[in-house]
Amino acid sequence: MGVLLIGPEADLQVKAVTRELEKRGVETALWDASSWPGDVPATVRHVGDQTSVSVADTEEIPAEYHTIYLRQLGFDARYPEFESELDERPLSVINQIREYRGLLLSAVKRLQDEGVRVINPPEAMSIHDLKPWQLSTLSAAGVPVPETCSTNDPDEVRTFANRVEDVIYKPVTGGGHAHRLEKDDLEDERLTRLANSPVQFQERIDGDDVRVFVVDGEAVAAARIVSDALDYRSVEHDVERIPLDSLDPEIERAACRAATQLELPFTGVDVIDGSDRFVVLEANPSPMFATFDELAGTRVADELAAFLADP
Ligand SMILES: Nc1ncnc2c1ncn2[C@@H]1O[C@H](COP(=O)(O)OP(=O)(O)OP(=O)(O)O)[C@@H](O)[C@H]1O
Ligand SMILES: [Mg+2]
Incomplete structure (x- = not known):
């Protein structure tokens, strides 16, 4: 019984954990998240009351693998590999990504239901x-956290900035950089752009x-x-x-x-x-x-x- 890893083959974390598991004599397998979309097979089937999952060349997962390391499922429209296709046919690419995600996440959750431990569980990943x-x-x-206001409302930002002396702002969902909130950022013209997307404003520590x-x-x-x-x-x-x-x-x-x-x-x-x-x-x-x-x-x-x- 071994460990199944899910993530891009080139990911440094996936490589390092595989190496450490192999050092311990643990059998490993990889669902390479960078193989999809592509021709690497992925199937979840239901026959009668039996469900089975086969993905890439891993079959019989509950029997062979007791644990999954879920580094990255993939299928995020923000990944650079989707950029040019997104320019050409955005709606169908977003739908394809959703379909793949739905299938592979179902496979992972099915294995979890069968007793395979998933680190971290899909619910926690979100x-x-x-x-x-x-x-x-x-x-x-x-747990101490900084004072924070996540909003798309210019008035809320002004109130926050009046109360908190030193403020930074950054994305609500991460993946961007934190910046210092400057006086100019509080101008009407700039704050109306919050309508495009809410932002996280936070006390600078x-x-x-x-x-x-x-x-x-x-x-x-x-x-x-x-x-x-x-x-x-x-x-x-x-x-x-x-x-x-x-x-x-x-x-x-x-x-x-x-x-x-x-x-x-x-x-x-x-x-x-x-x-x-x-x-x-x-x-x-x-x-x-x-x-x-x-x-x-x-x-x-x-x-x-x-x-x-x-x-
Ligand atoms: N309130 C803050 N005060 C000072 N520096 C901050 C503050 N918030 C963020 N930073 C700086 O920006 C870095 C990234 O911030 P944080 O981890 O909160 O979000 P995120 O990294 O954008 O999210 P993700 O890691 O998901 O991309 C921090 O490690 C720190 O260097
Ligand atoms: Mg961070």
């Missing part, structure tokens, strides 16, 4: 797009970006991102491992609590560690960790593989 809900769930559980990886309820690694930029991802940055015995125990507890509240057996929790307080920004349901392991010497792939390997 919270990545629900950042306002994440923040409300975390704050209700006593001055401090270090810290990432805490949690596996099965326990912190297994932590790192500090070394950068002077507001959003470290916009520039080259370095990462430094924080040995777990020198991680602030309050931060460790908050990260574990975030993982539990959001029902994430595996997560990377983003924290800003300021001089007088810390806040949790989000818990990522499919965090990237390969670069942390490489640059900071953390051993997240190893810890995750140990968890996946043990049914």
Whole structure:
């Protein structure tokens, strides 16, 4: 019995976990999320009261694989591979993506119903797009989060900016960079553009970006991102491992609590560690960790593989 991985073959996380599982002698298989749309077969069949799933060359999954590592199902219209086709025939591409997603997600959920453990479960994966809900769930559980207002209403933004001195804004669903809210941003002309799409406005917290990886309820690694930029991802940055015995125990507890509240057996929790307080920004349901392991010497792939390997 082994572990099935779902994600693009070239993904660094998929590669690192496969390597660590193989080191442990665990059998692995991959549903390469980059093979679809394409001619790699995927079928869910119902005959009488029996349902069976066969995808790529994996059959008999419940018998052969006790666990799935769901790194990435794919089928997101924002991926660059869909760009040119989206220009030409947007509606049919969006429908095709939906159809593939519906089939493959059904396959994963069917396997889950049959007792295959899925890390992270599909329901938990979807919270990545629900950042306002994440923040409300975390704050209700006593995890400190920044003051935030997610809105498409210019008046709400002005009220927020009057009350909170230093404000950043970023997408509600992630995937963009955080920017400082400037005076010009509060002009009518600029704020009316909120009608196109709501935005997350948030109190800026001055401090270090810290990432805490949690596996099965326990912190297994932590790192500090070394950068002077507001959003470290916009520039080259370095990462430094924080040995777990020198991680602030309050931060460790908050990260574990975030993982539990959001029902994430595996997560990377983003924290800003300021001089007088810390806040949790989000818990990522499919965090990237390969670069942390490489640059900071953390051993997240190893810890995750140990968890996946043990049914
Ligand atoms: N309130 C804030 N104060 C200061 N810096 C922030 C704040 N919010 C975000 N940042 C900076 O931007 C980075 C990204 O923010 P965050 O993780 O909240 O959302 P996101 O990364 O856009 O979402 P995703 O990871 O899903 O793409 C943070 O790691 C931090 O460097
Ligand atoms: Mg983030």
